[in-house]
Amino acid sequence: MKLRYGFAAATLSMLSAATFAQSHVTLYGILDVGIEYLNNVPTATGGANQVRMSSGNMSTSRWGLRGQEDLGGGLKAIFQLESGFAPDNGSLLTNRLFDRAAYVGLQSRYGTVALGRQNTPIHDTGHILDPMRYAPRYSLWTNDDILAGRTDNAIRYDGKFGGLTMSAMYSLGRTGTGEIPGNFKVDRNYGASVMYENGPLGIGAAYDEFQGTSVATADRKDRRALIGASYAFGAARAFVGYRWFKGDVGTLPGSGSNLYWAGMRYAVNPSVSLMGAAYYTDTRNSSADPIMLVASADYAFSKRTDVYFNIGYAINRDGSQLGMNGFNGPAGSPANVVAGDDQIGMVMGVRHRF
Template sequence: MRKTKSARIKLAALLCTAAGTALAQSGVTLYGVADVGVEYLSNAAAKGSKGSAYRLSSGNMSTSRWGLRGVEDLGGGLKAVFDLESGFNLDDGGQGGNRLFDRSAVVGLAGDFGQVTLGRQTTPLYDTTIRLDPMGFAPRYSLFRSDAVLAGRADNAIKYRRSVSGLTVTALYSFGRTGAGEVPGDNKVDRSLGGSLYYENDTFAAGLVYDEYQGTSVAARNQKDRRVALGASYAFGPLSPYAGYRWLNGDVGGEVRSNLYWLGLRYKATPALSFSGAAYYTDFRNSNADPMMFAASASYVLSKRTDVYFNAAFARNKNGSELGLNGFNATTGAPNSVIPGRNQTGVVAGVRHRF
């Protein structure tokens, strides 16, 4: 009887040790960002009227979102990884899109070979250009507002990524970027692919990326949009200048040929106070409708997780161009659209909390 009881105690202790080891090797993290502020826009077209707009806006410096990220140690240096991320609106409590996990839904394997993930995920174009934008893709106002595809995601995608000595190599192939693909007998429909090289050390960063996708129907399968982007930044102590360029040649949804240029600065005045500013210029071929946008931001850190900010921007439109501070060629009547050919001024002040 004593031996049986002793054996049970030893077995229980062994199971507790094994469970503790498993928990130490695996884990799931709940994370997110809650960002909201008050915004003013001039020359805005909303709800059938045209004039100034005042509103509470969610996701100004960072998109408000929550997610679950996990990793499991499989042994031998191999790990299973997953990421599920959903955007939401703090102003009304609604979802950021029409999907539960609109921002990310992936699972994959990682090891010495790098990382391979499958599902809905950011493109190499997104991963690279967000690091080359001095505004860091702030939802209001930044580089991707001059080209929304820069902040793209792809459904049905396989993605490979590996980093060695500061150099990150990324490649992606999607069987159906928007979900319209994967058509039996025709693998061109909605197909997307891309690749990037990004190098970063303590003071210097540079990136080069290629992105391509095709039409979303059988009739448009041979239409193709291609983009190439490159840029760099260099840190001189607390001051970091940025420069970048994006080339576009496409005919998906209409022929577009354009060049997008940007310059900017980041300045860390104190450990808590930082500033950033940028200028973006879009040059359309065979057109004089070449808009510009200027943006500036100030952020003050209150704690490790919370900061307050103030952003201001100005979009210059001419010859009918429609660059709004919250989106280029925004749908007429949307709260963030601009009256065609009119300039737009915007300011937003808010608070951001990370968890």
């Protein structure tokens, strides 16, 4: 009898272990906080110096859950929930709990199809091709934050075949204001990308287009195309890229612009890495063409914890208004720098991953 019970207990234990082996959930996150100095920050009486604690300098602070379940036959169910927050004051970055990701999907050897709030394909391609790795400050993202965009109500496909990665996405309402009966164009967003990586070479291209967020602005659209490449030689990797923009939704100054960039990353040793980049915006039909120069040094105590120091210089010509934390936004948004004034920025911080 004891042998029978022992055999049953062992069998149940093995079945339980097999079940847990087929399904798992991971809690993860990043905390990034630093002290930043900026000059020529707008005030009621002109420009002034500012020293502040800033969250999310090299990486947006976040926490999240991701998981998968093995359904058999090479098919898996996947999900991800991710929330951005500001550790300097403990607040959410937006009024959404999961502002960075909230999706569920199916994955097989033919690719992944997911539904929910997700990155756009141009976001993921730009992240790979930016020397500064899309840091929330002092990076390609600063020059055009839509490149680091996310979209609501999205259906997205991703497939990886050897060194080739292809993505396509269609959103029924990019900001959540779409899905209006009788007008499918309101807030619509779609895009695609292709990335090829083979040894030291990486080449990528992406396209993104979205409509206005109301019935009155449904025929307005912002279109972006991006292309870039990187090449590694020894401990260094060089980058070049170009982004074309044309639109009237109002997400950038003017009705169109060309953004060019070049830069490099260099691993001095396993603990120390250096990055530098130059970004130039050519605004269509205007001489307000800013230039941003940035450099960064990073020291890793471990795979999880590092400290960094970034310095940048934004050169604003003929009234352009690019600060180290981005362009002056749409009407009502605070400006990052006095129009036409240059800006120097420096930030030193610590980042921990878990």
